[in-house]
Amino acid sequence: MDWQALTLSLRLATWTVVVLLPIGVLVARALAWRRFVGRRLTEAALALPLVLPPTVLGYYLLSAFGTQSALGRAFVSLLGHPLAFSFAGLLVASLIFNLPFAIQPMQRAFEAIPADIRPAAACCGMSPWRIFTGIELPLAWPGVLSALVLTFAHTLGEFGVVLMVGGNIPGETRTIAIAIYDRVQAFDTSAAGLMAAVLLALSLIAIAIAYSTSWRTEAARG
Amino acid sequence: MDDARLTVRVAQQTPIPLDATFECKPGELLALTGPSGSGKSTLLRCVAGLERGARGRITCARGVWLDSDRRINATPQDRSVGIVFQQYALFPHLTALGNVTAALGHRRRGARVARARELLASVHLAGLEHRRPAQLSGGQQQRVAMARALARDPQVLLLDEPFAAVDRVTRQKLYRELAELRRTLAMPIVLVTHDLDEAAMLADRMCILYRGRTLQVGTPQEVMTKPADALVARLVDLRNVFEGVVRAHDAPTGRTLLEWQGLVLEVTHTPAFVAGTRVSWTIPVSGIVLHRRDRPSRGEHENPVFGTVHECLTLGDDTTIGIRIADTSDALVTLRAPTHVARRNGIAIGVRAGASLLADAIHLMPWRETGREGAG
Numbered sequence: 001m002d003w004q005a006l007t008l009s010l011r012l013a014t015w016t017v018v019v020l021l022p023i024g025v026l027v028a029r030a031l032a033w034r035r036f037v038g039r040r041l042t043e044a045a046l047a048l049p050l051v052l053p054p055t056v057l058g059y060y061l062l063s064a065f066g067t068q069s070a071l072g073r074a075f076v077s078l079l080g081h082p083l084a085f086s087f088a089g090l091l092v093a094s095l096i097f098n099l100p101f102a103i104q105p106m107q108r109a110f111e112a113i114p115a116d117i118r119p120a121a122a123c124c125g126m127s128p129w130r131i132f133t134g135i136e137l138p139l140a141w142p143g144v145l146s147a148l149v150l151t152f153a154h155t156l157g158e159f160g161v162v163l164m165v166g167g168n169i170p171g172e173t174r175t176i177a178i179a180i181y182d183r184v185q186a187f188d189t190s191a192a193g194l195m196a197a198v199l200l201a202l203s204l205i206a207i208a209i210a211y212s213t214s215w216r217t218e219a220a221r222g
Numbered sequence: 223m224d225d226a227r228l229t230v231r232v233a234q235q236t237p238i239p240l241d242a243t244f245e246c247k248p249g250e251l252l253a254l255t256g257p258s259g260s261g262k263s264t265l266l267r268c269v270a271g272l273e274r275g276a277r278g279r280i281t282c283a284r285g286v287w288l289d290s291d292r293r294i295n296a297t298p299q300d301r302s303v304g305i306v307f308q309q310y311a312l313f314p315h316l317t318a319l320g321n322v323t324a325a326l327g328h329r330r331r332g333a334r335v336a337r338a339r340e341l342l343a344s345v346h347l348a349g350l351e352h353r354r355p356a357q358l359s360g361g362q363q364q365r366v367a368m369a370r371a372l373a374r375d376p377q378v379l380l381l382d383e384p385f386a387a388v389d390r391v392t393r394q395k396l397y398r399e400l401a402e403l404r405r406t407l408a409m410p411i412v413l414v415t416h417d418l419d420e421a422a423m424l425a426d427r428m429c430i431l432y433r434g435r436t437l438q439v440g441t442p443q444e445v446m447t448k449p450a451d452a453l454v455a456r457l458v459d460l461r462n463v464f465e466g467v468v469r470a471h472d473a474p475t476g477r478t479l480l481e482w483q484g485l486v487l488e489v490t491h492t493p494a495f496v497a498g499t500r501v502s503w504t505i506p507v508s509g510i511v512l513h514r515r516d517r518p519s520r521g522e523h524e525n526p527v528f529g530t531v532h533e534c535l536t537l538g539d540d541t542t543i544g545i546r547i548a549d550t551s552d553a554l555v556t557l558r559a560p561t562h563v564a565r566r567n568g569i570a571i572g573v574r575a576g577a578s579l580l581a582d583a584i585h586l587m588p589w590r591e592t593g594r595e596g597a598g
Contacts, residue, residue: 116311119272122298123305124325125374134324138315 005179013155028106058164109143142214149210232278240434248411253425261434304371319351325373361392453500461556489584509583510557514574525579
């Protein structure tokens with residue numbers, strides 16, 4: 001059992017969720033309610049990671065992270081090292097390939113708020129911030145929560161992109177999914193089996209929590 | 223008191239064209255009526271500040287909410303409005319009490335809950351404070367919405383088809399409650415409804431809206447019996463709308479003579495239309511008296527018309543009778559008689575019948591080509 005890999009995976013998943021929460025809520029809200037030019041195209045682009053092979057996504061990210069690209073150079077001057085094959089690079093990749101998992105459920109949740117609810121809140125004299133925290137978020141919360149859980153579970157399990165962008169550096173980029181692959185390659189099936197079981201259990205628990213929370217919220221609301 | 227009135231003058235091209243003007247005095251209930259798609263709800267949302275694109279001027283209680291010339295366009299938060307939406311738009315995750323308290327942000331924190339309870343009690347919901355909207359009936363939800371709208375101590379109360387989503391029995395009850403509640407309310411109240419009976423019953427004045435334009439503002443009685451033109455007559459569902467030509471005015475007898483379908487009708491003296499003018503005219507169904515078959519009476523000398531019964535529809539105690547005037551193709555005079563009277567006179571489709579058009583009930587209007595477009 002590679003505890004270091006497990007901790008790294010959990011750390012990556014947690015950071016991904018923390019960073020994607022505000023981004024996801026902002027983007028999902030805009031997509032749900034704003035009508036702007038290029039909205040459909042934006043939605044399509046955000047859904048790309050769902051259909052693109054992880055290797056293709058990984059390849060483009062790797063090229064973007066390289067010192068040949070402006071983005072890569074900007075990160076080198078910022079972090080002091082290239083993004084590729086580092087935890088920071090892994091996090092950036094994780095944020096990108098999780099965009100659809102975070103945004104789509106949140107968008108559906110905001111879209112499900114009845115049309116007159118926000119105008120009604122404004123006519124109650126509530127400020128935009130109070131409407132957001134007191135009305136929109138509580139109503140969209142089940143969707144936001146399931147988005148976060150999906151993101152968390154998906155990050156724990158992602159393999160292709162992580163391998164392409166991060167490689168297999170213990171303590172830096174070797175996640176539990178990579179460690180499992182590594183153990184299988186070394187014919188250490190018992191360690192691979194144990195880690196696979198842990199990953200399975202973690203994912204199951206996460207999804208069960210999300211489902212039961214959203215079910216309870218729905219039931220309370222009738 | 224007039225300082226607290228609401229004045230509205232707005233125009234816009236998109237998304238729904240508007241060109242509307244009306245005002246509403248404090249304590250007055252003004253009904254905005256018109257067919258679906260006439261812009262009633264859009265107009266109401268302009269007043270609330272929810273529709274942001276309109277140009278014009280809206281003032282209430284000396285406050286200017288919209289003045290596009292001076293680039294003033296207050297947000298809904300800065301307009302003191304209470305609004306009840308068609309589907310109520312209650313916050314589903316909050317209790318009845320929570321919904322009302324949400325609109326009490328302007329009051330002292332410690333006083334909000336007590337005030338919310340008081341408001342809920344005033345709409346007969348004491349004891350149901352802790353129910354969520356889903357646990358309340360349609361009528362109860364409407365009352366919560368009403369309490370929430372009043373919670374802000376608004377300078378104007380806006381009601382957007384507030385009775386459309388409940389059953390008939392509940393609706394009748396809510397009508398009575400609104401009438402009762404109104405006595406305690408001092409602000410202008412604007413009610414959007416497509417239901418003319420509702421408007422006539424509840425409103426002090428009604429405003430007829432068609433394709434975003436205000437066609438006529440007046441008391442329900444005025445609008446229903448003296449529509450401004452044939453289009454308004456059709457919009458308020460008057461059955462007897464015809465065209466004729468003014469032939470002469472007879473001041474001594476106080477009568478104007480109107481030529482219609484080869485007949486000459488005596489109508490109320492209306493010198494505004496010079497002789498020879500083509501006019502539209504209307505008469506309410508209640509202004510037409512069925513002739514008795516067995517015993518002619520003196521009243522029958524007043525504008526008698528004869529024809530064949532073309533329509534005979536009994537609805538409970540009333541029978542609606544359509545008489546097609548002899549020798550003409552499209553003039554159908556519709557009247558209403560008690561069912562027993564219709565039976566006693568042997569009224570049935572195909573039977574000859576006569577009726578008198580009461581001169582004082584005939585109302586002349588400027589001629590206007592309407593087709594049937596307004597009939598919907």
